[in-house]
Amino acid sequence: METDGTLLGPSTFEECCALFAEAWENTNAGDGSVWSWLTPSRRNGEEHLAAGFLVLERFPIFSSQTDGANRDESLSWEREQEGLLEEYPPLSSRTLQEDSAVDALAASAHDPQRSLKFLDLHIVYSPSYRVPVLYLRCYRSDGKELSWDDFDGILPSKQEKKSQTLETFMSQEEHPHLRRPWFAIHPCQTAELLCLMHQQELLSTSCPQSSYISSHKTAVGNRRSTLLRYMLGWFSVVGAAVGVKLPLEVFRQI
Amino acid sequence: MTDKELRNELWTGAIPIRLTLVDNEIATMSPPEQMYVMAPRMGYLQTLATQAYEHFQEFLPPGDTRFWLDYEGLPLKWSIPTGVLYDLLAKKRDLPWELTVHFRTFPDEVLLKCNDSQTVRAHFYNSLKEAMYIMYGSAGSVMQLSQQVQTQLWKSIEDGMDMETYDTSTSTLPSSTTQPNKSIRAVPVRMYLMGDKRVASDDPQVGFASMSMTWDHIVCSSRPVPSVDAVNGCGSLGNLLQKVLPELFAAEEKETNEVNVSVSQVPSSMDADTLADAIRTHLSVTSVEGMVLDTARGTASMTVKSMHRSRDEICQQISEGACELELATCKLLLESPVVEQTLVSQAEVWIQGMQLPLSTPLEWLCTNLRHPDCFVHLIVRMPCRLL
Numbered sequence: 213m214e215t216d217g218t219l220l221g222p223s224t225f226e227e228c229c230a231l232f233a234e235a236w237e238n239t240n241a242g243d244g245s246v247w248s249w250l251t252p253s254r255r256n257g258e259e260h261l262a263a264g265f266l267v268l269e270r271f272p273i274f275s276s277q278t279d280g281a282n283r284d285e286s287l288s289w290e291r292e293q294e295g296l297l298e299e300y301p302p303l304s305s306r307t308l309q310e311d312s313a314v315d316a317l318a319a320s321a322h323d324p325q326r327s328l329k330f331l332d333l334h335i336v337y338s339p340s341y342r343v344p345v346l347y348l349r350c351y352r353s354d355g356k357e358l359s360w361d362d363f364d365g366i367l368p369s370k371q372e373k374k375s376q377t378l379e380t381f382m383s384q385e386e387h388p389h390l391r392r393p394w395f396a397i398h399p400c401q402t403a404e405l406l407c408l409m410h411q412q413e414l415l416s417t418s419c420p421q422s423s424y425i426s427s428h429k430t431a432v433g434n435r436r437s438t439l440l441r442y443m444l445g446w447f448s449v450v451g452a453a454v455g456v457k458l459p460l461e462v463f464r465q466i
Numbered sequence: 467m468t469d470k471e472l473r474n475e476l477w478t479g480a481i482p483i484r485l486t487l488v489d490n491e492i493a494t495m496s497p498p499e500q501m502y503v504m505a506p507r508m509g510y511l512q513t514l515a516t517q518a519y520e521h522f523q524e525f526l527p528p529g530d531t532r533f534w535l536d537y538e539g540l541p542l543k544w545s546i547p548t549g550v551l552y553d554l555l556a557k558k559r560d561l562p563w564e565l566t567v568h569f570r571t572f573p574d575e576v577l578l579k580c581n582d583s584q585t586v587r588a589h590f591y592n593s594l595k596e597a598m599y600i601m602y603g604s605a606g607s608v609m610q611l612s613q614q615v616q617t618q619l620w621k622s623i624e625d626g627m628d629m630e631t632y633d634t635s636t637s638t639l640p641s642s643t644t645q646p647n648k649s650i651r652a653v654p655v656r657m658y659l660m661g662d663k664r665v666a667s668d669d670p671q672v673g674f675a676s677m678s679m680t681w682d683h684i685v686c687s688s689r690p691v692p693s694v695d696a697v698n699g700c701g702s703l704g705n706l707l708q709k710v711l712p713e714l715f716a717a718e719e720k721e722t723n724e725v726n727v728s729v730s731q732v733p734s735s736m737d738a739d740t741l742a743d744a745i746r747t748h749l750s751v752t753s754v755e756g757m758v759l760d761t762a763r764g765t766a767s768m769t770v771k772s773m774h775r776s777r778d779e780i781c782q783q784i785s786e787g788a789c790e791l792e793l794a795t796c797k798l799l800l801e802s803p804v805v806e807q808t809l810v811s812q813a814e815v816w817i818q819g820m821q822l823p824l825s826t827p828l829e830w831l832c833t834n835l836r837h838p839d840c841f842v843h844l845i846v847r848m849p850c851r852l853l
Contacts, residue, residue, distance in 0.1 A: 339690065
């Protein structure tokens with residue numbers, strides 16, 4: 213399938229990040245958390261990377277006992293692939309006492325204690341796939357970083373049907389800008405997935421596929437909503453894989 | 467050497483390595499003997515783990531085992547093929563390659579975790595998918611391989627470079643020679659740039675550790691490279707390097723106003739003089755020399771002199787003039803770069819253990835010199851001041 217319609221260039225990526233950060237802040241999606249754009253110095257040989265990347269630090273997640281309700285709520289990849297956006301329960305303002313916030317995350321049954329953990333999320337551009345990639349690290353409140361094995365207990369449970377293991381969509385990679393081992397969600401499926409999600413839109417507009425995203429002929433408002441829709445669509449899939457759901461409100465920003 | 471013979475050479479190429487157990491892991495009175503092994507160039511060092519453990523295990527102190535290697539104090543990244551590591555890091559082609567083996571104190575902050583060969587396999591497949599995506603716009607062909615074929619493919623690399631099994635396993639991928647020739651969108655290149663502090667020193671004892679060199683001094687990146695360039699035509703190795711690291715080339719450009727031009731589809735009625743006149747007029751060049759006209763084939767080649775001295779200006783002039791050329795059926799082709807590219811001294815460019823001419827087409831590199839993961843691994847070593 214042609215995926216040109218959803219592929220970004222490095223400068224469009226920067227634009228997308230700015231729109232995404234703005235939408236996030238406007239809807240208080242993370243209860244006061246804010247994405248910042250970092251521009252590290254680029255060395256020779258790195259001119260093909262984007263000028264910077266988007267950072268969200270200390271995003272709290274909870275793990276708790278699973279029950280039937282929680283399991284059903286965790287998103288499955290298959291349903292995402294059909295292009296349906298789930299109706300998420302809006303995230304209430306997050307405090308340690310709020311149980312409803314916990315609903316956003318499933319955890320393994322063998323961890324009965326509610327334990328507070330944090331995610332650092334980085335949205336980084338991939339020149340090979342021409343899509344954003346989510347890099348993350350997870351750590352406890354005392355700062356201790358979680359290892360690969362610990363992740364299984366934190367993240368949404370495996371797909372019901374295909375029983376995909378964590379390895380099929382996440383792996384440890386070298387962060388392109390920080391050059392240290394980080395965890396990353398594989399971009400290989402993202403590009404094709406995004407194309408499916410936007411296929412409807414591509415068919416309904418008259419823009420040629422190859423210039424869909426970066427076309428300057430569309431009105432400014434259209435361009436803004438197109439790019440934002442792209443980013444929110446992307447994040448709703450990859451964020452869900454690590455248990456970070458976008459509230460419905462944020463889609464009204466488009 | 468034919469392309470097929472070249473491919474055989476690549477698949478059988480290996481590097482002699484001598485492994486020494488690190489001092490602080492010797493728990494016995496007498497130290498273990500060093501281990502000698504031939505490691506395939508296109509394979510991964512991590513596959514030596516089992517063999518090395520068998521050789522050294524009785525000398526180790528108790529504890530969990532996590533195999534890793536270092537060269538002159540620099541931990542070796544296991545996701546990089548053996549030959550690439552050697553071409554990038556080794557001093558002046560010294561053999562056997564002296565490496566230190568460790569089974570404890572895995573450097574988690576530098577190296578990606580690697581508990582077993584499954585991790586190396588996963589990384590290999592990620593690279594292969596990335597390369598397929600860059601070449602054909604989809605990684606689906608790899609993801610659709612059955613578990614059995616995937617295992618077979620990986621085994622062909624892990625168990626000592628079995629080219630036949632590799633070819634069978636990859637026969638359904640668009641990159642395979644058994645598939646109808648599908649043109650690639652871009653060449654997957656993995657580039658390793660090293661500013662080598664050791665270059666400045668004549669002392670053979672000088673190593674990474676003594677020069678405080680780490681992986682931060684080496685820029686590793688993957689990128690898609692268009693195989694055809696709007697300005698340069700067929701992309702070459704030199705074009706790519708010029709774009710990424712212009713500092714690599716000698717500062718003074720050879721100034722010349724000569725360009726080689728070839729013309730095709732010349733009408734059979736036309737003679738050399740008429741053609742030369744037409745070109746002189748319509749391309750506004752100062753002279754046309756060395757015309758060779760093949761009336762039967764309808765092709766001609768010549769050297770034209772322009773008033774301009776910059777390559778870009780000459781190209782511009784010729785493209786504009788070609789549009790006005792009355793000989794509507796003639797096609798003009800710009801050949802050979804005006805500026806000769808030479809690398810600055812002490813700079814080296816290596817692919818698969820070879821230093822190739824800068825004019826080598828990228829597409830040829832992609833087809834003939836790629837690794838099993840379908841990437842072209844390109845190494846640039848240069849004096850530190852250039853990075």
